[in-house]
Amino acid sequence: MIKVVIVDDEPKLRNGLQTLIPWESLGFTVMAAATNGKEALSVIEEVNPDVVIVDIRMPIMDGLQMIQHLTAAGRHLHFIILSGYADFEYAKQAIKYGVAGYLVKPVDIREMSASLQRVREQIEKERHQAELSQTGGVNREAHLHSLLLSHENIEDPDKRINKTKEAGLLWSGYEVVVVSPRISDEEQFTALNQLSAGLKPIIEGRNKGVVTILPPYTVILLHEPIRGKQRREDLYNEIRNASGGLRFVAASGGGVSVPEEICSSYLKAREALKQAFFSEKDRLLGPNSPALLPLPESLGMTADNAERLEELIFKLYYSLDIGNQTMILPLLNEAASLFLMQGQGEKTVKESFFFLSNAVVHKLTAGTRMESKETEALSRFLNGIFQHENIHDLVENINRFLLAFAEDTEHGGKEQEFKKMIDFMNRHYADNLRLDTLAGLLNYSTAYLGQLFKNKTGEYFNTYLDKVRIQKAKEFLSQGMKVYEVAERVGYANVNYFHGKFKKYEGRSPSDYKNL
Known part of the structure; x- marks a missing residue:
């Protein structure tokens, strides 16, 4: 884990950074916090951090003075500085000291996470280079990461092949599998390590390939492409057994024959993961995984989609109102196909189903007053739409809710x-x-x-x-x-x-x- 110290005289911001940033899932741990630069010098000496997040404006000793002091003392630290808009010119002076990031208050969690990600990559690179200089050899995991991430590598091909051979990764074929735990950011780091620990005996212990972690994924590099439906099923079951009950999705990126193409297989596997919501559950996904809901021929790209959606809403209301229950699921599947045809992603599809469901319910209850229990049930249902991990489950749940709601609200x-x-x-x-x-x-x-x-x-x-x-x-x-x-x-x-x-x-x- 990469050690961090936070230095800021504002308690609200100092405590907020410690609690709101998903430190562990990003590979960091907060060791301590200080209220000014002078106090921070003592803390830094004690805990020896890798990264210091520091405010520019502080009493007693400001952030720039602290950075100057530590740099002059020969301390090699990665600084992320914080400042208000009015301090921008002042903050720019810190650039000559090699600060790793600059953020304007109030701090945006996504921007901070992105800065930390860049800092972590830099630190890992430095550690790798230091290790190489000490051992004179090739670090296997670091080289594996470079193969997975190097989309435009300018290194000499022969040199690269030699490194791959030294790392024990020069094989006749490859295929990348990425495993993504379905878990909160706060628990992600632990989950990735749990998956990695469970997979290593199965993959590395049986000489099938190697396992590594590239947040937010645990990554498997197989020493030969996956061939056949049965092998894909077997591998998925092996991942499930290694997961220890964790919910996850997994995808492969297709077979490649040379190390330079490993990054392509990795990218394709990541893209396939994005289709998990639209694909069959409990399967190892791949670049050519079929969509769960095929597009009906009756839906044309030239149709007025807004009018078609309104028509579907009316049909759903009409069918529920007259008690024609058998029509609800086909209509919901038609709506799902319409959303897919429009090229909607997972988030937008859920938003569209939220709008559709809400519109149907309000038509059913027009002119009447919903009881509190009905309002609460509707609220839970609508919020739950965004928690679904698979479009088939989402459609089935909407079908069940609408049928039950229409029956409960008939009132005779x-x-x-x-x-x-x-x-x-x-x-x-x-x-x-x-x-x-x-x-x-x-x-x-x-x-x-x-x-x-x-x-x-x-x-x-x-x-x-x-x-x-x-x-x-x-x-x-x-x-x-x-x-x-x-x-x-x-x-x-x-x-x-x-x-x-x-x-x-x-x-x-x-x-x-x-x-x-």
Whole structure:
């Protein structure tokens, strides 16, 4: 671990840096903190850090004076200086002392992490060079890192080959596998080391390759390309066994034949990892891993995507509102395919599903007030969208939630309304009842009411009305009424038309039924 000392007279900033920066996952450890330059000199002498993060403006001894003192004393340290905007010209004086980074307050965590990453790389390079100068040989791990990261190496090819041979890495073929733990930044350093320790006996102990750590990955360099589906499955299972229960994703970068191409395999493996959200779970991903959701042919790139999304939202609401549960999952898969077709990444896809789900729920609850438990459930669900690691799981979860939410929020309102409509039909069957008339009375679209009616009764509106009328006609015929009188009584102006309908549903004519 690289040792750090923080020097700043502001307690809030000093404590914030110690708690907010993911030091361990970046390969650092904070050894101590000081409130001014004079106090820092004693602390630095005691803990002997590699890096000092120091504020320019401090009482007693400022940051620039401290840097001057340490440099004059021959101390080789890496300084990252902090200052306000007004101190920029003053801070520039520190550049001649070889500061490693300069950040303006308030400190941005991402900028600080990036500066620390650069400092760590520089320190590792210096340590490697020092080791080489002492041993006169090639450090295997450092050379492996150079092979993985050197995209434009200008070193003499013969010299590079000799180094690779000395490091014991000159093989007939290679393939890089990167393993990324699904864990918080704070726990990343420990997780990477745990993976590395578990994999070394399996990979290095069985002479299959070498294992190293390049945060945020544990990296495997195999001494031959992975061939065949079974070998990929076996390797994935070996990684899982070595993980000790850690959640992770892993990807390979394809086989290469020479050391100079190892960096290409590493890059491709990292790119493949980015597709983990869209790929099949529990598999070793690769450059050609298929997408989990194929794009349907019906979706065209020239379509107005905003209009298509609004159409999907309406279809989802419509299907949930009428109780057509079987349509929800296909519609959600269609939405996922639309987002993929637009080239959306993992974060944007989740944001799109957040918007879609929220819009559907608000349509379902329009004009009503959600209870507190429903509001809490919705909030948990929407926030949980961003926690999913796989698009298949995300779609399935949205499907389950929407179905449950639609059922829980029905409140019996539509059910009561539907019962009233059926009762109305049973009392006014002889009138000229039309679906569009009832839809207007109930403030529904004709298509919506027709589908709702079919889902609730199992019959189309006109079929249901015919059956009500025929049932009433049977009662009147049994009372001795004439056929033409019954036809008119139940709403059929044409007796022949009534005759045909009666025979269709009863299998006999009205006269035959009357004479039974």
